[in-house]
Amino acid sequence: MSVASGPKGTRDFYPEEMAFQQFIFSSWKKTCESYGFEQIEAPMFEHLEIYTQKSGEEIERQLYTFKDKGNRSLALRPELTPSLARMVASKGTSIKKPVRWYSIPRLFRYEKMQKGRLREFFQLNMDILGISEVTADAELIAGVIHMMINLGFTSNDFKVRISSRTLLDQLFSSIGIPKNRFSELYSLLDRKNKISESQYLDDLEKIIPETNIRSDIENIFNAESLDYIESKFGSFPAINELQELFRLLKFYSFSEYAVLDIGIVRGLAYYTGIVFEVFDIKKSLRAIAGGGRYNKLVELYGGPSTPAVGFAAGDVVLGELLKDKNLYPGMPPRSTVFLVALADLNHKDLVATAQSIRSSGISCEFSLKNVSVGKQLKYANAARSLFTIFLGGEEEKQGLVRIKDMQKGTENLISKDEIVSKLQTII
RNA sequence: GUGGCUGUAGUUCAAUGGUUAGAGCACUGGAUUGUGGUUCCAGACGUUGGGGGUUCGAGUCCCCUCAGCCACCCCA
Incomplete structure (x- = not known):
């Protein structure tokens, strides 16, 4: 293996991989467009500051950075x-709201690679901007659920786990935890399922020495329903918002796909309200998608105050789950029709027939080498063609051609003049 | 960034420190020039990831490096 391989964490897309990717992307597009989202694209590189200003230096460790010839940091x-x-900020107040945008960006993160995590990958992004009402959160979560359904997944394969940053903030404040300990608590909550019970209790004691507050936290973290939280801690605006969200999801008939999970925190940064992640049912893979409300971000970039909610779904984990569940139907035909030249056919007739089929919008190919009929049929298989048409020979003399259905193995004689019209009726 | 495991044909994997490193799948060609998917036969395919060391002898043991997998960190 002396041939060069691509850089670490990148993938080569041969036709097989490309077809698989297109299967995912075209399903994504179909879902987004059925929800009335418009596609956008942005530059593949940006000024370094737009990533560092909102997060810390920790972020830079995972960025591919470089200087251009004008010594700009990108x-x-x-x-x-x-x-x-x-993009939204730079349009100022002139942008028509609500904005319903989707995009399938190619992204880069300088990370230590693991299963489901590469250095170059794709994501589906769906965002609604300009709506502060929870109806937007519901619409977007419905979108992510529908995206999964359109790929063939069922409620036995995945769940959207929903939480709220505001709810946790409000609960923590109400039981008397100072704000400066919130981030430690979030981080612990995020780790809760990965570490042992005793480790968890030790860490919790370090953050919260007061016994009575710790037992309140236990109650919050173990809560399985909003009603339970309400009965323990009273009513909060954020509880009502979540209840409204679940009520709305019922309208979409998506209740079975959504569950409350207080433990969903989403790695900090810009989320301000409802947050959610999509997991496979066994939680054996990393998150398939994640998102939530980010009402401050547009303002941060100098735009007008704009409420926003969005999510992103990566192609890598999703691809693994699709293969696990056997939901990929395989590569489509390369050519619908493969022309087989019998011995006496001249190349001019072969090409002319191919061109008339191609001009009608039906994909068609033929062997560029003069090989046996058996070999040509093998080529037709390799092209995954649905039909082969035999040109020349005895039939030719009567103005006929033999057309073969490659799946059924059946053959029919048709008039040479009606090849195109016949194909159009059977495809 | 930290720690562990693994690198052998295109691919999935064999080979006690000892002759010329093997097999399935895939690939190419063929089995009376007009019928594919199945079958049969043949062929091509390797600096054992790369470099250094120990040894009479290294795919096998040691070191370095690169790559992949896993657990951390992180996950926008």
């Missing part, structure tokens, strides 16, 4: 949301 985009917020 970075390959690790996510789309900052670019999107910038």
Whole structure:
């Protein structure tokens, strides 16, 4: 293996991989467009500051950064949301709201690779801007659920796990936890399922020495329903918002796909309200998608105050789950029709027939080498063709051609003049 | 960034420190020039990831490096 391989964490897309990717992308597009989202695209690299200003230096460790010839600091985009917020911000108040945008960006993160995590990958992004009402959160979560359904998944394969940053903030405040300990608590909550019970209790004691507050936290973290939280801690605006969200999801008939999970925190940064992640049912893979409300981001980039909610779904984890569940139907035909030249056919007739089929919008190919009929049929298989048409020979003399259905193995004689019209009726 | 495991044909994997490193699948060609998917036969395919060391002898043991997998960190 002396041939060069691509850089670490990148993939080559041969026709097989490309077909698989297109299967995912075209399903994504179909879903987005059925929800009335318009496609956008942004530059593949941006000024470094748009990523560092909102997060810390920790972020820079995972960025591909470089200087251009004008000595400007740039970075390959690790996510789309900052670019999107910038695009919205730069239109100021002139942009027509609500904005319903989707995009399938190619993204780059300098990360230690693991299963489901590469250095170059794609994401589907769906965002609604300009609506502060929870109806937008519901519409977007419905969108992510529908995206999964359109790919063939069922409620036995995945769940959207929903939480709220505001709810946790409000609960923590109400039981007397100072704001400066919130981030530690979020981080612990995020780790809760990965570490042992005793480790978790030790860590919790370090953050919260007061016994009575710790037992309140236990109650919050173990809560399985909004009603339970309400009965324990009273009513909060954020509880009502979540209840409204679940009520709305019922209208979409998507209740079975959505569950409350207080433990969903989403790695900090810009989320301001409802947050959610999509997991496979066994939670054996990393998150398939994640998102939530980010009402401050457009403002941060100098735009008018704009409420926003969005999510992103990566192609890598989703691809693995599709293969696990056997939902990929395989590569489509390369050519619908393969022309087989019998011995006496001249090349001019072969090409002319091919061109008339191609001009009618039906894909068609033929062997560029003069080989046996058996070999030509093998080529037809390799092209995954649905039909072969035999040109020349005895039939030719009567103005006929033999057309063969490659799946059924059946053959029919048709008039040479009606090849195109016949194909149009049977495809 | 930290720690562990693994690198052998295109691919999935064999080979106690000992002759010329093997097999399935895939690939190419063929089985009386007009019928594919099945079958049969043949062929091509390797600096054992790369470099260094130990040894009479290294795919096998040691070191370095690169790559992949896994657990951390992180996950926008």
